[in-house]
Amino acid sequence: LVIQALKSAARNERMKHSVQQSTELYPLLLKAAKRYVTGEKRQDAIPIAREFIAKDYQISIEFIGENTTDLLECQRAKDEFLQLIEDMGTLAMKQTVSFDLSHIGLSVNAELAYKHLVELAQKANQYEITLMISMEESSKTSDILDIYKKIASQYSNVGITLQVHLYRTEEDIQQLIQYPGKIRLVKGAFQEPIDVALKRSAELNERYLHYAEQLINANHPISIATHDEALIQEMEQRQYFNQPNVEIEMLYGIRPDLIHQLKAKGYRCKVYLPYGSEWYLYLCHRLAEYPENLFLAVADIINP
Numbered sequence: 001l002v003i004q005a006l007k008s009a010a011r012n013e014r015m016k017h018s019v020q021q022s023t024e025l026y027p028l029l030l031k032a033a034k035r036y037v038t039g040e041k042r043q044d045a046i047p048i049a050r051e052f053i054a055k056d057y058q059i060s061i062e063f064i065g066e067n068t069t070d071l072l073e074c075q076r077a078k079d080e081f082l083q084l085i086e087d088m089g090t091l092a093m094k095q096t097v098s099f100d101l102s103h104i105g106l107s108v109n110a111e112l113a114y115k116h117l118v119e120l121a122q123k124a125n126q127y128e129i130t131l132m133i134s135m136e137e138s139s140k141t142s143d144i145l146d147i148y149k150k151i152a153s154q155y156s157n158v159g160i161t162l163q164v165h166l167y168r169t170e171e172d173i174q175q176l177i178q179y180p181g182k183i184r185l186v187k188g189a190f191q192e193p194i195d196v197a198l199k200r201s202a203e204l205n206e207r208y209l210h211y212a213e214q215l216i217n218a219n220h221p222i223s224i225a226t227h228d229e230a231l232i233q234e235m236e237q238r239q240y241f242n243q244p245n246v247e248i249e250m251l252y253g254i255r256p257d258l259i260h261q262l263k264a265k266g267y268r269c270k271v272y273l274p275y276g277s278e279w280y281l282y283l284c285h286r287l288a289e290y291p292e293n294l295f296l297a298v299a300d301i302i303n304p
Ligand code: FDA
Pocket: 133, 134, 135, 136, 161, 163, 186, 187, 188, 189, 190, 200, 225, 226, 227, 228, 229, 249, 250, 251, 254, 255, 272, 286, 287, 289, 290, 293
C-alpha cells in the first residue's frame, strides 16, 4: 500500500504542484531529497561530482525528467544536457551523462528524440564523454532500443540500460551485444504485468548473474548497477569485478558504505548523481523501492 501510494504521489500533478507551491513543505522535502539528489541545478551537481572524482570514483550525471510531452520543454531539456556536457568537457571530466529518452522527445515522437540524441552524442564525442540511455516502462522498450541501435552504429560513446526483470531481455541482449556501447544492467524499477517481467526473486538474481556473465565472457563493456549486497558478493567471488570493462555503479545516497568498501578493494566504482527541479519525482521513486527510507526521510527533515 505504501509503495502504491508513493508511486502515485510521484506522478500526481496536483500533489507535485501543491508541494512546489507550499513554502513550508517544499524546503522540508527538498532537505530529505538531498540524500539522493545533488540539488536543483547542474551547478549543484558538478562540485559534488568533482569531489567523487578526486576520490577516484567515476561519475554519471542525470538531469532528472521523463515523459515530457511539450516540444519546447523537450528542447529545453536537450539544451540543458548540451550545457552539462559543455561544462563537464571544459573541466576535462571524461565521465558519463545519463538521461531518459522520454525527457528529450520520445513522448512527442521517436524522430524528435533521435534528433536530440544525435546532437548530444556529437557534443559528448567531442569531449570523450559517454552517454547512457536509461530504460523506461516496458511499453517504451522497443522504441528505446530501436533508437539506441540507430545511434550506436554511429557513436560508440552511447550506451544503454537493460532491465533484467523483463523476459524479453534474454533476446535483446543477444542483439545488443553486437553493438559497441556499454550495457548497464539493472533489475528494473517499474511495476510490470506478470507476463512481461519477473518480480524480485532468486530467479531474478540468477538471471542477473547469467546476463552479467554473458557480457563479461564477450568482454563487452558492462555496468553492474545494483545495491544488492548478496548479489554483489556472489559476483565478487566469481571475480567479475577484476575483469576489464566491468564497473560497479550505484545511485548517490544509496548504500554509500557498500560502494566505499568496494572502492577500497580497488574495483572500478561509479556514482550516479541526479539533479533538477523534478527531484520530487526522484525522491518518491527512491522511497517507493525501499519504504524503510521513509524513516530516514523523516529523520532528515527533523534534524537541524
Ligand atoms: P533490490 O531492489 O533487490 O534491492 C536489494 C537491496 O539493495 C535492498 O535490500 C537494499 O538493501 C538495497 N536497496 C535497494 N534500493 C534501495 C533504496 N532505494 N534505498 C536503500 N537501499 C536500497 N531502473 C530502470 O528501470 N531503468 C533505469 O534506467 C535504471 N537506471 C539505474 C541506474 C543505476 C546506476 C542504478 C544503480 C539503478 C538504476 N535503476 C534503473 C534502478 C534499478 O532498476 C532498481 O530499481 C534499483 O537499483 C533497486 O534494485 P537493486 O538492484 O538495488 O536491488
